[in-house]
Amino acid sequence: MSGPETETLLYLDGVSVSFDGFKALNELSLIIQAGEMRAIIGPNGAGKTTMMDVVTGKTRPDTGTIYFDGNVDLTKLDEASIAELGIGRKFQKPTVFQHHTVWDNLELALAGRRGTFAALFRREGSSERERIEELLGIIRLGELRDMEAANLSHGQKQWLEIGMLLAQEPKLLLVDEPAAGMTDAETEATADLLKEIAKEKSVVVVEHDMTFVRALGVKVTVLHEGSVLSEGTIDHVSEDPRVIEVYLGR
Amino acid sequence: QDADLRDLINGLAVGGYSETEEQIAALAATGDPAVVPVLEALAEGDVYARKSDRMVFIAEKVGSTYTLTDPLTGETVDEVASGAIDKIKVNNRLRRAIRTALGALTLMSPDAGTRRAAAEAIFQSGDPDAIELIDAAIEQEQNPSIAKLMREARAAAVLNSDLSDEEKVAAIEVIKTRSGRDSLSLLIPLTEVEGPVGAAATAAVSAIEGELAMWDAAQNVWYGLSLGSVLLLAAIGLAITFGVMGVINMAHGEMVMIGAYTTFVVQEIIRSNAPWLFDSSLFIAIPLAFLVAGAVGVAIERGVIRFLYGRPLETLLATWGISLILQQAVRTIFGPTNQQVGTPSWMSGSFEIGLLQITYNRLAIIVFALIVFFLLMAFLKRTPFGLQMRAVTQNRQMASAMGIRTPWVDAMTFGLGSGIAGMAGVALSQIDNVSPNLGQSYIIDSFMVVVFGGVGNLWGTLVGAFTLGIANKFLEPYAGAVLGKILVLVFIILFIQKRPRGLFALRGRAIEA
Amino acid sequence: MIGSFIRNGFDRSAFFVILVLVAAAFVVPALALYTTPASPFHIPGYAIPLMGKYLTYGLLALSVGLIWGYCGILSLGHGAFFALGGYAMGMYLMRQIGTRGVYGDPVLPDFMVFLNWDELPVAWYGFQSFPYAMLMVVLAPGILAFVFGWFAFRSRVTGVYLSIITQAMTFALMLGFFRNNLGFGGNNGLTDFKDILGFNIQAPETRAALFAASALALALAYLICKSIISSRFGKVIVAIRDAESRTRFLGYRVENYKLVVWVLSACMAGIAGALYVPQVGIINPGEFEPANSIEVVIWVAVGGRGLLVGPIVGAIVVNFAKSWFTTGALAPYWLFALGGLFVGVTLFLPKGIMGTLGGGWTALKQRRASAAAEAGVSVTDTDGPDGGRLKTEPAE
């Protein structure tokens, strides 16, 4: 099969995943253009996280094709290769390196060569330090730079993980519920941050916070039972009776 | 005539083994059933010569003296100190001679069991002199299975005689129907013979061997199941303390050992206080071993392990220390040597299904292992405690917040795993040494089984144990015991590459990283 | 590049440890050889190989501490690498015996002669050469580790599964080496060595030199380990330890990182074995016993696995205790003392001896305060990449 056209960054077609007979993804098709930001919403259990799992190599799809950046077949690659291609991810449950300091967490995530040899002999340069300082500023954890990540509060871990995602400088950011556990003000700040990033990169955001999604102001895809239920602007989908029925509620 | 017999009997005390053997043959040749008691006693090593007059008696030790019984009349004759008599020594050769002699003498016995044994003895010895006797016995025999045995015995005797080739070929046919190893041992030497006898023997041998090969495969399965059940028993407690609780329990083997020593103590008490209970000793030991090992387990959990939850690797260090202490404690209390644990009579010996030989102790252990397994399974799946136990081991803090008394559940769980190990010790005391090292010999196998089967999954432990048992027993005949074991280990290593979380891996997003 | 690599690791504590080891390498032999027994500084001759043995155990423990403490790989089979290094050295030493064996066979070691071997097995070729033997000291364990690790890490065998198959590996090797017909001397192993590089192996000077070599090897290994853990590489392996799968999502090839430390650690263990053998005078399959490997892990835990000096100190303390307890009237009860030591350390020095000394009292207090927090093993994170894995690491 030849790869899809070049404008497309991420291309999912007919992807299905099932667990013990339960279909988490059902013939899901989705296209993300280069430089696009996309919001994905959908009921709990719709398969949003599973979709990210499939893209990042954590879960192998039972059927379907996934192409990245033209014609790289992601279903054949492992997690590390996919990450190296430039796909970064923030997990729904913040996952950071508990025994590393905030600083080291960011350092590990910094873009750069990942080989063992390079890691053994490379020294941290001043440009790297500057970049980390900059990130610490963005995620407002400057004061906690030397704290072990294990001791951060839930929300602080969320921020740290966002920082790590930024540090990776990926082409495509998959962001799973970045605003969960944040105050309204922080949620706003997160939305601004993502919009800023989306100027250069492609971003896929999963969120349940409608205010946040609205603030992003981008095309919204609604997933339900493993496939796309509705797609369009936030206003369009908010009025879709099926979306109201299964997701927004009355 | 009695006087002649008496002389023959006294002759048993003259000379060495060869002379005694001749004398036994002479006694047998009398054909007089009156000599049976003395021959039986001789086989048991109960026949003595009085030093003063070289008269031979059956002697029984009563207290510190011996009571002498006249071998012919059965009357008590004398009571003497041990210094006044000489034992008439028997060795294996003499025992064989006695068996043959008794065979001929007891063929007509009214007791069916004795006749069966007599026929069996003649079959074993193949004594051609017995042919006439057997012919007579076959005439009279009512019991068809004994008659068959007698015909086989006769055939065996015929093969050793100088009768005609036709007779021998006919005898070979009879023996061929018997199958089994002892038939082979009769027939194989004949395959060398020229002529029709050799041909018939060769044919019979290959027929029997073909049949044996089939049974051998079945026998191997049985051995595998049996080894598997031992592995299962050894591992099942660990499946709780390690598999469910996550404690790397290096003292598991010592819990097994404690169970075995409990059995020993129970038997000692029974031996000195209530010998008639001996056959039930294991039934008394099983609950006691559960309680003793369980109590030790609870003490270990309360004293040490509970400070280590959330640090499972440290439990390795602590339980290793505990295991050293327990080993040495047992060594100090009971001494370093093996202790004798007896086998109840109902667990001794074996029976046959076709050519499949099944030993009672192994059968008992398989049954016991399965009972323990399914009881435990039911306990964990069907009782509130089982649920609480699983909750606590999955998330101790949340379980506590749900109102589960985690300290109690932890102690009971560890106690349960230890108690089960203790019960395993009762069973293992029946097939292995009861020594302070007992636990060490099972600990590695136990971990292999639990991990191979998949940590946290009891079914995995069950299937893992039997798989490894059977694999081992199928490899052993070809590779030998040592290489067989190595191959099983290599198999485990390779298998884990294929299934990095064991045979019955727990799946689901909670587990998969 | 190498220079900066080393400079990375060479901080004050490293300087101190290396200073102590290097000083020991020179001072101890000098005190043993050039003082009279009357002198208060005299070190008796028999103590030298004993201390040398402790140091080689220290090196072995360091190799385990590196992979366990920093990469979360709990090897219950490191004794296998140690033993292989030991056998490589032992084979060299056997070949040096030449015609001085009891049968006077110039080529075949004694045990081959009386079991009627006609010629030297292929595996023994080349071992008469010291450089070749030294190469094998590193290669034999290195290659085994590489093959084992290549498969295991690629298959993502982790946690206890990995631990148990390492145990299966050493157990299988033990059974194999027990077999006489494998050609390594069966259960008696290799003994009765005469000389090494032409020097009498029993001469005090040779002993002193072996001691010094052990101390220097340990110092060098320590420096290398220290540099590794101070580098980016070190941070990556710690990240792997704490959240293996998360590390993958950052683009690191976890299996390669693991393989590098694993093989390196195995080679270190092999070198330890090679230094051990001439000092104790025997190598036999007992070294492959799973219990031995477990003991090494115990040393590491006793010393403290979060630090590099921890394993070294642990190995020395436990083995010194073992030497000390096994003598005298209490000898029959020494297991109580040793067992008690292990239990005591876990309960009262949860970070091991060095961890506790190093962390000082603040650490201890902090522990107390957050004891409740640590009691929980969190297994519910389902959405993270390492979601729900039974965390084998303390939440501290």
Next chain:
Amino acid sequence: MNEQSEAVVAEQPAPIAAASSPAVETKTAGEPILQAKNVDLFYGAAQALWDVSLSAEAGKVSALMGRNGVGKTSFLRAVVGEQPISGGSILFDGKPLGRMAPHDRARLGIAYVPQGRDIFPLLTVKENLETGFAPLKRADRTIPSDIFDLFPVLDSMLRRRGGDLSGGQQQQLAIARALVTRPRLLVLDEPTEGIQPSIIKDIGRAIEYLRDKGTIAILLVEQYFDFVHELADTFAVLDRGHVVASGTREDLDPEKVRRHLTV
């Protein structure tokens, strides 16, 4: 009330709040079930809570708000007994809890829905719910009838392993599980996190339903202001471990509170 409800239990599952509680006396609404006085809490040398006082009454929702890392979770952990306090006291039914273990607190009627849900991953949904039986009398060991009305998705997933559920499903399970213990004090840590809007509304309705029973005190930590605004009867705002604002709904000045929540 006790006798009557037990009689009901024998025949059919009792509704959440109707079951007998182990407490001697049922407090009437208005008297605080939980009272925290001047609580200080440390992580090692670092102080996370300073002199925090707060109370929760039956039939009322008490909300605790604040930015990330100000100590909200820490306070809840102190209430349920997971983290010891080093100053002040926490009273339940007027009696100090002291260093009482979490499981004993659960027996008093404190139920906890933690941040991050802490579902038992390998237990089925049904078994997860049944862990709530532990502090109950044998007769009360049923799953309250109204739980599946509140969270119908759970009913269809009873045999699924808890750990396999999606984040939002787990959140619902966590609340349901807490309700099985028939609590008198329900402690919720950010229950809307990761939940789809319609279910947030459901949870809001569930909390209202429970509040309206009048027997349960609800202590709610939440950052989602509108949600709190609709539900809370009283509120407190934490900043860096200090209570910086508190009062009843009437006192709640959205602007003032928002200021404390802003970065």
Next chain:
Amino acid sequence: QDDTIKVGILHSLSGTMAISETTLKDVMLMLIEEQNKKGGLLGKQLEAVVVDPASDWPLFAEKARELISQDKVAVVFGCWTSVSRKSVLPVFEELNSLLFYPVQYEGEESQRNIFYTGAAPNQQAIPAVDYLMDAEGVERWVLAGTDYVYPRTTNKILEAYLKAKGVAEEDIMINYTPFGHSDWQTIVSDIKAFGSAGKKTAVVSTINGDANVPFYKELGNQGIKAEDIPVVAFSVGEEELAGIDTGPLVGHLAAWNYFQSVEDPANEEFIATWKEFTGNPDRVTNDPMEAHVIGFNMWVKAVEKAGTTDPDAVIDAMIGVTVPNLTGGYSAMMPNHHITKPVLIGEIQDDGQFEVVWETPGLVPGDEWSDYLPDSKDLISDWRAPMSCGNFNVATGKCGGKGT
């Protein structure tokens, strides 16, 4: 200068070998106590120095070094397994001290500092095979052993011996099992199969230690009786039998140089002292214990003869020393540092004791270099001056094996 003479005891008190070796430590303590009651040695009291090498072979060497260098013991009694002896051998050579080794072993060794008071293969294995051939008419042989050096070597010797006696290759089955092997089902049934070829079959067992109990239990359960297929064992003594119900085993055999049941005044006295010393009327005695008794008495005698505990003097004085053994004869130390011993074949009784069914007419001197191994048949050992050589080649006339 020292007011006591120190005697080192180097037996494992923990680990896998404790089961066998602890008893030997106890017997040494008893002998030393008895000697002290008799007034000690050279006017000094003896003092036991006990160490625990913990079944750890390198630790044996370390402890030996410690005993000799630090504790300055005059002599060491110790070791059980061959590997432990091999481990300490260079230490005794280097530090020039004495070791008495009390266990039957594979031979192929003679070292100036070591005195071998256990049996060499010709003092145990060969007579046992002779007995089975002559008295039982055995024609088919199973050589079953634990896979280590002692069984391997012994079986090599036996194989050569049997073949020399005309036994065909296919009438010999050799089987090895790992240490501590506990599942004997397959092997016992293989033995049964092997024994069903119509020729009288016997098992020669060099199965070691712990593996014996399950082996015999399996034999009993599968109904292999001694009359059909007798087993003669070289490592099963009274101590091992104490752990089994011997009922089903009656008639199986063991070959040793001593049995507790031998009626002899010296033995009876020894048994009585032992039971009193241990305070346990059920404690049994066994062959390695007797070896220590002999070794200890020989050493005492040699020290008295030399008038000093100086190793060189004692080593020289040892040769030719004769002391009574416990079975009614006198054992002498030969120039090859092995001793003369009677060989007894005993049958297991149901009380866990052995009854002697055969014994060699006289004492057999231990042959360190087997006549049945091609490379050792030309070797002899003689530690007397001027030869003073452990591996003298009578063919080349040189010391040092076969030479070049």
